[in-house]
Amino acid sequence: MSSSNMRREFLRLSAAVGSGLVLSSCGGNRSQPEQAKSEASSKADEDKKGGEVTATEDLMREHGVLRRALLVYTAAARKLRSNPSAVPPDALQKTAKLFRAFGEEYHEKELEEQFIFPAVKQAGGAAASLPDILVVQHNRGREITDYIINVTNGAKLGANAQELVRALESFVLMYEHHAAREDTIIFPAWKQTMTTKQLDEMGERFEDIEHEQFGEDGYEEAVKQIGDVEGSLGLSDISQFTAPPPPKT
Numbered sequence: 397m398s399s400s401n402m403r404r405e406f407l408r409l410s411a412a413v414g415s416g417l418v419l420s421s422c423g424g425n426r427s428q429p430e431q432a433k434s435e436a437s438s439k440a441d442e443d444k445k446g447g448e449v450t451a452t453e454d455l456m457r458e459h460g461v462l463r464r465a466l467l468v469y470t471a472a473a474r475k476l477r478s479n480p481s482a483v484p485p486d487a488l489q490k491t492a493k494l495f496r497a498f499g500e501e502y503h504e505k506e507l508e509e510q511f512i513f514p515a516v517k518q519a520g521g522a523a524a525s526l527p528d529i530l531v532v533q534h535n536r537g538r539e540i541t542d543y544i545i546n547v548t549n550g551a552k553l554g555a556n557a558q559e560l561v562r563a564l565e566s567f568v569l570m571y572e573h574h575a576a577r578e579d580t581i582i583f584p585a586w587k588q589t590m591t592t593k594q595l596d597e598m599g600e601r602f603e604d605i606e607h608e609q610f611g612e613d614g615y616e617e618a619v620k621q622i623g624d625v626e627g628s629l630g631l632s633d634i635s636q637f638t639a640p641p642p643p644k645t
């Protein structure tokens with residue numbers, strides 16, 4: 397269930413409790429409406445606990461999707477180096493288009509550049525020097541995404557393969573540093589500029605923007621899309637990435 401569905405379910409249950417419409421099939425000593433009320437409110441609490449996504453959690457789980465795109469690029473670059481025909485251009489094209497729509501057009505343009513960076517700059521302190529360089533990196537990322545989308549248009553990568561490898565690797569290195577700084581410096585600094593109530597309001601606002609841009613399940617759909625790309629490249633089984641034991645000393 398998406399977070400907005402959970403919120404709606406919470407409201408529905410609250411309304412049902414208010415009008416005594418939620419009934420329970422279980423017995424016990426309490427009267428039926430009383431027990432129903434208690435069960436419905438504990439169900440509502442459960443939904444609330446699991447369902448509410450704070451604005452900073454929202455940003456960080458979006459980074460999770462983008463990091464999975466970076467892992468796809470890393471795996472593709474490794475394969476391209478040894479055998480360009482081993483990587484279907486379509487998989488890279490889908491990844492770049494996801495990064496464009498979900499990362500660049502939404503996460504960066506609508507959230508970070510619109511709300512987070514201006515607030516962090518205005519607050520001053522150590523974090524305030526970062527947004528300018530982060531915007532430069534967003535713009536460079538968009539140039540590289542354009543390039544990836546262009547060169548993966550055909551059926552084969554051919555002559556572009558080695559240049560593409562360098563572009564992918566530099567994109568990955570930049571965004572690994574970029575997202576790690578945002579997670580550990582920028583987002584905490586932004587959170588400090590708000591009261592709990594304001595943070596809740598920002599969470600609601602981010603959710604509205606997400607729905608405007610993608611419809612009901614923007615995040616869930618993005619997770620599904622990157623999962624599909626991982627599947628097409630044989631990256632789905634996470635156990636293949638378990639490190640071997642270290643050498644004996």
Ligand SMILES: [Fe+2]
Nearest residue numbers: 504508530578
């Ligand atoms: Fe960013």
Ligand SMILES: [Fe+2]
Nearest residue numbers: 503508575578
């Ligand atoms: Fe970010």
